[in-house]
Amino acid sequence: MRPALRDDIIETARRLFNEKSYGSVSMRNISEALHISVGNLTYYFRKKQDILRAIMEKNFQNTAFTEEVQSFRQFDELLRRMLESLSVNAFYFRDPSVYGLNEGGSQDVNALYEIMLRALLSLEKRGLLTGLSCGKKRESIVRVLMLSHLGWIQQSPAFCSANQLSEKEFLEAHWVILKPYFTEAGREEYEKLGE
Secondary structure (H helix, E strand, O other): OOHHHHHHHHHHHHHHHHHHOHHHOOHHHHHHHHOOOHHHHHHHOOOHHHHHHHHHHHHHHHHOOOOOOOOHHHHHHHHHHHHHHHHHOHHHHHOHHHHHHOOOHHHHHHHHHHHHHHHHHHHHHOOOEOOOOOHHHHHHHHHHHHHHHHHHHOOOOOOOHHHOOOHHHHHHHHHHHHHHHEOHHHHHHHHHHOO
């Protein structure tokens, strides 16, 4: 199997899915965009759903969400990588029926939830946040943040543009939610974040 062609298939399919939607793109569309036969395409991926899974596997491998968050700067970077992951794969997150097609799709969303949960717990252990040791409160905040990510990526240009948040505004909204839980050290570190 030629890895370069496999990667080209994944990236071409991702681009087409984002441009037209997953449901509007056929295997023939993908093969035509790559100037290869459908037979050649199916040598690498038997069906479109296999391409979908490969896109998401590659996304999670490339996003590097594994390091422990020990500062607000690292948390801010984690949020930026999460938003980048959503933007690059907008087709996937804009249509719940698509991630329903992906075996492990709910595991992907749960993995992101767990990453965010661990990050907040780590920030509390580092003395930057307080009052989140109650599991229900921390889980509720994570749930609101993760649901807001889906809402942010699902913003449509057809929706009133005055209500759309830029990535910068959306990142700031995360901090607004967390500010009531800042310790004194957290407030000081947050002030340095803008520098």
